[in-house]
Amino acid sequence: MSGTPEQTASVVRLAQELIRRPSRAGIDDYGPVLAVLEDWLAAHDLPCRRLYDDPGAPVALLVEVAGGRPGRWWALDACVDTAPYGDEAAWSFGPACGDVADGWLRGRGAADSKLAAAMFCHIAADLHVRRDALRGGLAVLLDVDEHTGGFGGARAYLADPAAHRPAGVMIGYPGLDEVVVGGRGLWRTTIAVHGASGHSGSSRSTVGAVSRAARLVGLLDAAELPAAEGEFPLPPKLSVTSCHGGQGFSVVPDLCEVGVDIRTTPAFDARAAEGLVRTVVAELDARWPAPRPTAITPVAAWPPFRLAGDEQPAAALLDAAAREGLSVRAKTAGPSNIGNLLAGEGIPATAGFGVRYEGLHGLDERARLADLPGVHAVYRRAVLSLLGAEG
Template sequence: MPTDPIALTADLIRCPSVTPEDGGALDLLAGKLSAAGFTCQRVDRNGTPNLFARWGDKGAAKTFGFNGHTDVVPVGDRAAWTTDPFGAETRDGWLYGRGATDMKSGVAAFAAAAIDFVTDTPPDGAVILAITGDEEGDATDGTTALLDWMAKEGEQMDVCLVGEPTCPNEMGEMIKIGRRGSMTARITATGKQGHSAYPHLAVNPLTGLVRLLDRLASYPLDDGTDHFDPSTLAIVTIDTGNPASNVIPAEAQATLNIRFNDEHTGASLTEWLEEEAEAVTDESEVAFRIDVRISGEAFLTPPGPLSDLVARSVEAETGRQPVLSTTGGTSDARFVKDHCPVVEFGLVGHRMHAVDERVCTDQIDRLKAVYLRILRDYFS
């Protein structure tokens, strides 16, 4: 009997796996995969739950991998939900619950496809599922832990598909072949505190900080590249913590986020930020400290055999010819790309992380069909 991806999605939604809690999600998957002949191994690190599952021999001539996550973001205002966020209620063709879109449906679809594929048409090769419980969090002990463990154990995926939601509005319209880089810079401006009536006796850190932020926000980083949109810089907060209207503070902070294409690296942008800060220091006497966290570098899997395989399968099952894109935020593909070629394809994502998060049940069945066709064509 075919594995029902809708029922599996519902079972996963009922596992309250808000990062870093697992809620039983990975044990549920391990049980179903083990029953189908997969070798399953928990690869937990620093309390973060992860699951590695392989069907077929280690070191097989061909190995196809799937990657995804079962952890979800917090519910938010529970009273705003019209249903239990972990109840997995089906209503009018929609399955409701936290993680319904991002991305328990994707995990259920590729797990169901993998189980049916190896059961009905055992391939001459191996299928690997690398599933983490730490994608929505800091992502320091999730997919990275799985990849570290795989390298140590001699496990290798030849190619990998990440099942994140990729379609903006219609099922089948977009495949991700790369992602922009992402970095956050926290800027601390230090001056000299003083009375606001005597500004000449103080060094106002806000004046220097505003000047620096204007320089950064006004600078055109680039015009885009062959596969990427122009890079963007957003100022997300400015803070002083100063309750007094007659005091020039000694310190002020600001945070900005940069999403960058393959014309830049995190290091080159950090150097640019420091050069701009130094120039403003020379003008204003305000000193700056810049603390940078790089979430991921820009990367691209060039169009080729893997994206062609996925695109053909998507078009065959959905009737749409997908666009190859690098838009959106980050995903765990930024880690997988150091292991093997990787692309992403999944459901329509515009309801992820929202109140009353939900997924059209027909899409889950269709996604399983896409993944099943990909496996059949890859090993044919």
């Protein structure tokens, strides 16, 4: 059931046009890349509409294909914003070239995830012409607020009263050998560490905020975390990700801010993460007192998630891959993703199955086109199964 050469060529052409419209998160105007999609969808009689955030900026394009029979709705999701280019002079080809060389689609977004977006548009067009036979419906979310980390497109989709709430979502991140069915959650905080300020040359001894922050980092690095347990295969992880304080050399600063990222698991959740940090902070303040207590400000929390092998939509995707002759394993990812956001809303999601790739978020990003027909067929088969239709 692999895609035909004509279908594959059409997917690649659309992906090329998307890559040639730079859409770096927080840098480029998303209007041109959204316009390419809108023009293609209109040419295929597929209704779509833009979704906006609270300030009124576009954050996604939503396509909905309603079936002719009652049933649940499912969603395909791919981002069409991208990571920045980095050092453009270090690329061996133009980051926005969108060309094909030696069987690879090249340019920023080729892997993450403009090729998937083009493929999902084609699946929607295919289903649209046979929609009367489908149960429920299919939504395709084309997100332009993913790489910011805000996930504004997904948030707008879930908050839109006119949109059908999905029973599950398949996110088109790349990678051929694995279907990502879970991921660690996260708990993030900033910690304001105070100290005694003064002149660095003073004869009076002072313990400044940076010195106290260094001691805090040592305590955090030494904190014991539990090992992986149960069916969740990864342990929690704590990382100190930033430390900002002071200016110049003549002043001992009275404030230093430390950023902490903790990846959580079902056995060590956000509450446990916050408890650990508060225990460490209490030890800091007891051992090295300061004029003001250390302050903890949580900034984000997402739950971990993991789907069982027989839980949808993971089951449909894994079964479709097997039927297409692909050897694919279920994986729980270390980094968090939109699947964590969806899990917090009670919506099961897969967060990765696609073509092989190189240079994702780095130099010379490219996607292997030989994998595309099989990947296309897997998603199409999975969607048809979920919508109660035969391939």
